[in-house]
Amino acid sequence: MTATVPLSAKGTRLNKRGLETRQVLLRTALECLAEGGAESVSASLIAREAGVTWGTVQHQFGDVDGLWAAVLEHVLHDTSTMRPRLPDSPELASRVTAIVEMLWTAMDLRTSRAIHNLRLALPRQRDELESEYPATAAAIAHFDTAWTDLVGHAFDGFDLDPVRLARVRSLLPGAMRGLHSEQYLSTYTDPAEARTGLAEAITSYLQST
Structure with a gap:
């Protein structure tokens, strides 16, 4: 299957130098965003750190909305971070545990921190987000x-209530972010025990009729 060649904001094909510049900008954006803080979510900072002008960013992505959208799509299609090995155990409990641990590990990835910091800086209301940053x-x-597809594939072969599975799918990212943040707050909570309890509760919920 042939990979799609990125185009400029005006829809023209990028030459070799243009493609290299695009990759530098995307890598720099992820590095800046992963550092955290409000100042990291700045297209001007990214351009400066990448050693290019704002005009170059505009040529590549059009505007800041196009830049953030390209960063997200870049991460989504990065096979090294977004194509985890799906659990294949015949036991439901083992598959739930595998998903929980997969998310826990992902929380420490620089790309995960970058996306989290970017989303913190974006409008919280969906209608406002879609109006101001439609591409993002x-x-x-x-x-x-x-994520919906991944969870569906992870539980292939089990006769689960689709409503309950959808609720679990919605719960997991936020629950894991909460547990991950808790470990840095001088807590007495054991993160491993918390994850075990969460996995057991989800398994029980999915198994109940």
Whole structure:
């Protein structure tokens, strides 16, 4: 299957130098965003750190909405971070545990921190996000679709209530972010025990009729 060649914001094909510049900008954006803080979510900072002008960013992505959308899509299609090995155990409990641990590990990835910091800086209300950053909102929706597909494939072969599975799918990302943040707050909670309890509760919920 032939990979799609990125185009400029005006729809023209990028030459070799243009493609290299695009990759530098995307890598720099992820590095800046992963550092955290409000100042990291700055297209001007990214351009400066990448050693290019704002005009170059505009040529590549059009505007800041196009830049953020491209960063999200870049992460989504990065096979090294977004194509985890799906659990294949015949036991439901083992598959739930595998999904929980997969998300826990993903929380420490620089790309995960970058996306989290970017989303913190974006409008919280969906209608405002879609109005001000339509391309970015579409890219976030692609992440949701990918997560939905991943969970569906992870539980192939089990006769589960689709409503309960959808609720678990919605619960897991936020629950894991909460547990991950808790470990840095001088807590007495054991993160491993918390994850075990969460996995057991989800398994029980999915098994109940």
